Structures are given as structure tokens and as C-alpha cells.
Amino acid sequence: xxxxxxxxxxxxxxxxxxxxxxxxxxxxxxxxxxxxxxxxxxxxxxxxxxxxxxxxxxxxxxxxxxxxxxxxxxxxxxxxxxxxxxxxxxxxxxxxxxxxxxxxxxxxxxxxxxxxxxxxxxxxxxxxxxxxxxxxxxxxxxxxxxxxxxxxxxxxxxxxxxxxxxxxxxxxxxxxxxxxxxxxxxxxxxxxxxxxxxxxxxxxxxxxxxxxxxxxxxxxxxxxxxxxxxxxxxxxxxxxxxxxxxxxxxxxxxxxxxxxxxxxxxxxxxxxxxxxxxxxxxxxxxxxxxxxxxxxxxxxxxxxxxxxxxxxxxxxxxxxxxxxxxxxxxxxxxxxxxxxxxxxxxxxxxxxxxxxxxxxxxxxxxxxxxxxxxxxxxxxxxxxxxxxxxxxxxxxxxxxxxxxxxxxxxxxxxxxxxxxxxxxxxxxxxxxxxxxxxxxxxxxxxxxxxxxxxxxxxxxxxxxxxxxxxxxxxxxxxxxxxxxxxxxxxxxxxxxxxxxxxxxxxxxxxxxxxxxxxxxxxxxxxxxxxxxxxxxxxxxxxxxxxxxxxxxxxxxxxxxxxxxxxxxxxxxxxxxxxxxxxxxxxxxxxxxxxxxxxxxxxxxxxx
Numbered sequence: 001x002x003x004x005x006x007x008x009x010x011x012x013x014x015x016x017x018x019x020x021x022x023x024x025x026x027x028x029x030x031x032x033x034x035x036x037x038x039x040x041x042x043x044x045x046x047x048x049x050x051x052x053x054x055x056x057x058x059x060x061x062x063x064x065x066x067x068x069x070x071x072x073x074x075x076x077x078x079x080x081x082x083x084x085x086x087x088x089x090x091x092x093x094x095x096x097x098x099x100x101x102x103x104x105x106x107x108x109x110x111x112x113x114x115x116x117x118x119x120x121x122x123x124x125x126x127x128x129x130x131x132x133x134x135x136x137x138x139x140x141x142x143x144x145x146x147x148x149x150x151x152x153x154x155x156x157x158x159x160x161x162x163x164x165x166x167x168x169x170x171x172x173x174x175x176x177x178x179x180x181x182x183x184x185x186x187x188x189x190x191x192x193x194x195x196x197x198x199x200x201x202x203x204x205x206x207x208x209x210x211x212x213x214x215x216x217x218x219x220x221x222x223x224x225x226x227x228x229x230x231x232x233x234x235x236x237x238x239x240x241x242x243x244x245x246x247x248x249x250x251x252x253x254x255x256x257x258x259x260x261x262x263x264x265x266x267x268x269x270x271x272x273x274x275x276x277x278x279x280x281x282x283x284x285x286x287x288x289x290x291x292x293x294x295x296x297x298x299x300x301x302x303x304x305x306x307x308x309x310x311x312x313x314x315x316x317x318x319x320x321x322x323x324x325x326x327x328x329x330x331x332x333x334x335x336x337x338x339x340x341x342x343x344x345x346x347x348x349x350x351x352x353x354x355x356x357x358x359x360x361x362x363x364x365x366x367x368x369x370x371x372x373x374x375x376x377x378x379x380x381x382x383x384x385x386x387x388x389x390x391x392x393x394x395x396x397x398x399x400x401x402x403x404x405x406x407x408x409x410x411x412x413x414x415x416x417x418x419x420x421x422x423x424x425x426x427x428x429x430x431x432x433x434x435x436x437x438x439x440x441x442x443x444x445x446x447x448x449x450x451x452x453x454x455x456x457x458x459x460x461x462x463x464x465x466x467x468x469x470x471x472x473x474x475x476x477x478x479x480x481x482x483x484x485x486x487x488x489x490x491x492x493x494x495x496x497x498x499x500x501x502x503x504x505x506x507x508x509x510x511x512x513x514x515x516x517x518x519x520x521x522x523x524x525x526x527x528x529x530x531x532x533x534x535x536x537x538x539x540x541x542x543x544x545x546x547x548x549x550x551x552x553x554x555x556x557x558x559x560x561x562x563x564x565x566x567x568x569x570x571x572x573x574x575x576x577x578x579x580x581x582x583x584x585x586x587x588x589x590x591x592x593x594x595x596x597x598x599x600x601x602x603x604x605x606x607x
Contacts (some may be wrong), residue, residue, distance in 0.1 A: 016071060016136065024133070049181065055167065079137065090283070101190060154581050172204050224383075241400040241402075256267070261442065265423060283527050284302075289310065290474065293527050299322070305586075313347045320602075334400050340380070340384070341375065341407045377447065381453065433479070434478075435591070529549055552585075555567075564579065
């Protein structure tokens with residue numbers, strides 16, 4: 001039964017048009033802040049920001065109304081769209097300590113795969129939100145609406161779209177207008193961005209950042225001057241086999257205070273720290289986004305210059321892209337990429353050839369491999385690496401570059417990961433959940449260390465000069481909202497210091513060779529410095545771009561969106577102005593390579 005067309009009926013319809021976006025906007029923020037009081041406090045302090053969010057929802061609602069010519073469908077689509085976005089943001093915040101950003105929408109299969117391993121529990125707030133949207137939807141089903149002509153619908157839809165675009169351009173593309181309404185761009189910390197600006201406005205600010213702006217001073221002359229100013233390391237002339245292993249979630253759990261281990265979980269790493277090259281890798285990632293660290297190491301480019309939360313492989317590598325692999329390929333190397341997981345993940349099946357890998361080995365190329373935890377074991381992955389090396393050597397005397405990415409120690413770390421363990425870890429006074437996660441994670445670390453031991457044992461017997469490098473991509477996600485780290489006092493509940501950022505974004509690395517082994521502690525370095533620093537120390541000739549990074553590392557040892565490390569190894573939240581200028585020069589070269597006119601082509605990876 002439907003209401004008869006009447007003035008009351010029309011009033012009810014337009015009340016819905018006004019009230020529904022208002023309450024939906026409140027709900028979106030409520031789901032992020034979890035209490036009505038906190039949500040109301042935020043609205044009181046940021047009324048203009050709240051009204052901008054209201055305007056966004058209203059224009060979307062009106063657009064869908066004219067598109068479908070029904071209030072109920074506009075209510076359902078708009079409600080579902082913003083409610084799902086708010087829920088995704090909530091779960092990502094809880095699980096990863098990071099926000100839902102526009103470029104997450106491009107993950108597709110990766111996102112659905114990640115969700116398979118996540119346990120989602122709906123809170124009363126979420127159920128209330130779903131009920132709220134449902135009630136409004138049910139109420140609009142009883143509305144009897146006049147038929148709208150296609151011309152009127154087209155005009156209405158056009159007006160809403162144009163209004164949205166004009167509003168976006170005049171507000172989000174204009175820093176002065178944003179600041180006048182109390183909206184500030186905090187793209188280096190998306191959690192702070194969303195807490196301060198609200199989910200909707202924070203998301204729209206990020207949408208603006210999809211547009212990559214040309215750096216100041218960008219020109220052919222500026223690019224060439226930077227590259228021509230580099231001191232080329234021409235005295236280096238060794239062409240060793242180069243084995244690089246990026247080990248999933250590899251970290252040093254002995255950094256956690258108050259944790260007791262049944263044995264040393266890192267005997268090989270600790271041995272190499274005494275006799276080979278070692279240090280700490282500053283990355284932009286925590287708990288995931290492995291491919292971004294991989295991108296930095298292989299290309300020398302920095303993720304800190306790209307929108308926070310961006311994924312380099314699926315977003316930016318669409319054609320041939322200069323990297324360490326392409327340089328070594330030009331130098332006569334056989335180049336092989338190995339990843340013990342599905343080849344489409346992070347677009348590696350398309351990206352690896354673009355980076356210069358002649359061959360890509362994925363999980364489907366393993367023959368009945370051993371599964372440890374939920375994935376192919378590190379030991380099996382190392383066997384595949386050695387197998388590919390031997391195949392390459394049987395076909396050619398060319399030096400071998402093998403870049404291997406493991407999967408065994410990927411989250412979650414629950415009772416199903418390692419039902420039986422040969423190493424244990426426990427923290428006195430910690431919860432059962434924390435100790436279980438520690439136990440399982442440490443088993444994976446022990447397996448990773450043992451796999452490295454096997455690699456070195458094999459290449460110790462090889463007569464050809466060979467380098468083996470192993471590093472972690474990011475710290476493990478040990479529980480929702482940094483549960484293990486917080487419960488054990490590794491980081492605080494509140495604001496982080498520069499040292500806390502350093503602790504949460506640095507992973508260990510070691511580098512061994514069989515021809516000129518010497519001890520060197522490189523301290524904390526950026527992920528994009530790893531190849532230049534390690535290969536140069538082992539007498540390998542570098543491309544000009546890596547020589548540039550090597551020079552830069554002397555001035556800026558490590559920096560990210562969160563923390564800066566000076567020449568004395570001291571962590572700071574803010575870098576000096578001269579350091580910012582150096583960073584801008586790096587961005588200028590990277591911009592030319594990624595988005596610009598490629599003035600550096602022919603120079604960048606020249607010796």
C-alpha cells in the first residue's frame with residue numbers, strides 16, 4: 001500500500017531528502033569514532049567540515065535520484081555506498097592501523113584475497129548503522145512518486161554532477177579555501193587525516209592526490225644537471241651472481257622487551273652481523289603492502305613521494321620501467337624473479353617483465369611443495385631459487401640475478417598457523433592471545449633464518465663470486481591495532497615519538513659474499529638505498545641513478561613520511577630545510593622517470 005499523492009506526502013519526501021544525508025553523514029563519522037559523544041565533539045569543533053561531508057552525500061543522493069527516478073533506490077544506493085566505505089575504513093583502521101584510501105579501490109583481487117584471512121566481527125554501532133539505512137529504505141518504499149521525464153532527469157543529473165565537480169575543484173583543489181573551512185591536508189599520516197578531517201572529507205582530500213603534480217623546477221636541464229653531477233663508481237668491476245631475498249614480515253622479535261625465547265630465533269642473522277654487512281631498512285610499510293618495499297629496493301624510487309597508501313605496481317608500472325633488473329639484464333645477467341604465491345598478486349605477472357626480469361616463477365611452478373603455516377615454506381622457496389640458478393648456469397655462463405619473495409611467515413599468527421612448533425616465545429604477564437601470536441610468529445622467523453643458512457651453505461661451495469642479501473619487507477601485523485606491540489610496551493597508546501616510528505618501520509637486512517667478506521654495520525638506511533649501498537660495498541658497478549642515491553645517502557641516511565634519521569643516527573620527526581631540498585631533488589628525478597617527459601632516459605641507468 002502506498003501513500004496518496006498529497007502535500008504531506010511531498011513534504012515527507014523532501015524531509016527525507018534533507019534528513020537522510022544528514023543522519024548518514026553522522027553515521028559515517030560515528031562508525032569511525034565509535035561513540036556518539038566523541039562524534040558530537042568532533043562536529044562541534046569541525047562544523048564546516050561536517051557540512052562539507054553533508055554536501056557530498058546530498059549531491060550523490062540527488063544524482064542517484066535523478067538517475068533512477070526513485071527515492072527508495074537513491075536511499076538504498078547512497079546508504080549502501082557510504083556505509084560500506086565507512087565499514088571498510090573501520091576494519092582497515094582496526095586491522096592495519098591505516099585508513100581506506102581511494103587507490104585501495106584498484107586492488108580488486110588482492111583485496112578479496114586479503115579479506116579471506118581476516119576475521120570480521122560486527123559491533124553494535126555497525127548493526128545500528130545497517131538498521132538505520134534499512135529503516136529509511138523501508139520508509140521510502142511507501143512513497144508514490146510521479147514519473148519524471150527523461151529531459152528533467154538528465155537536467156537534474158547534470159546539475160548534480162556539475163555541482164559536485166565545481167565544488168571539488170573550488171574546495172579540494174584550492175588549499176586556501178580548504179584551510180578557511182578548517183580542512184587541512186595531512187597526507188603523511190592517513191589516520192590523523194581521517195580523525196581530523198573526518199572520513200568523507202579525508203577521502204576527498206586523498207582523491208585530489210591521485211593527480212600527481214609536477215615538482216617545482218622540473219626541466220630537461222635540471223634533470224641532466226643532477227645526473228651529471230654524480231661521481232660515478234667506475235673502479236668497481238666485479239660481476240657476481242646477485243641473490244636478493246625479501247622475506248615476508250621478517251623482523252627481529254628479540255627487540256621486544258620482556259620476551260623469553262627457548263632458543264635464539266636468529267642464529268644465522270646474528271652470525272652475519274658479526275662478520276658481514278648488516279643494518280636496518282627503513283620502509284614506508286607496516287603489516288602489509290609488501291610490493292611497495294619491493295618496488296623501492298628494485299628501482300631506487302621512494303614511496304614517500306607518492307600518495308600515502310598508494311600501491312606502485314598496480315597503479316604506476318604499466319610499461320617498461322628501469323630497475324636494477326633491467327640494468328643487470330643489459331650487463332649480460334640472467335634475471336629471474338621468484339614469488340611463492342599467485343602470480344597475479346600485485347600485478348607481478350605484468351610488472352616483472354616490465355622491470356626487466358626475463359623469467360618469473362610463481363606458486364604454480366612449484367611441484368607439490370611443502371606448506372608451512374598457510375603458504376609455501378621458505379625452505380621450498382630456497383630450493384626453487386637454487387633450482388633456477390642451476391638451470392640458468394646449465395644454459396649460460398652469464399652471471400645470475402635472482403630476486404626472491406617468500407610467503408611462509410605471512411599473517412595471521414594464530415593456533416592454525418603452526419600447530420607444532422620447535423621454538424617458543426613467551427612474555428610474562430601477557431595475555432594468552434599475545435603469547436600465541438608470538439609463538440607462531442617466532443617459528444616463522446626461525447624458519448626464515450634457517451632458509452638463509454641453507455642459501456649461504458650452497459653458495460659457499462660455488463666458485464663464482466656471489467652476493468646474498470636478505471631483508472624484511474615490513475614488521476608483522478601482530479594483532480589488531482598493534483596489540484602485541486602495545487601490550488608489551490614497545491609502543492605507547494598515544495602519540496608516537498620519532499624513535500617509535502623508527503621502531504615500527506625498520507626491518508633487518510644482512511648481505512654476505514663469498515669473495516670479499518668484511519664486517520660493516522650500515523645502521524639505518526632507506527629501502528631505496530639498499531642495492532646501491534650493498535652492491536657498491538662489494539665492488540659491483542652501479543648505474544648512474546644508483547650512484548646518485550649513494551651520494552645522497554651520505555647526506556640523508558634515512559627518511560620517510562614519518563621520521564628522518566640524521567648522520568649520527570638520531571631520529572627526528574621533522575627534517576631540516578636543506579634535507580627537504582635534497583629530497584625534492586630525488587623526487588624531481590623520480591617524477592621524470594615515472595610521470596614526466598623522461599629526459600633522464602639513457603642517462604639514468606647508464607654506467
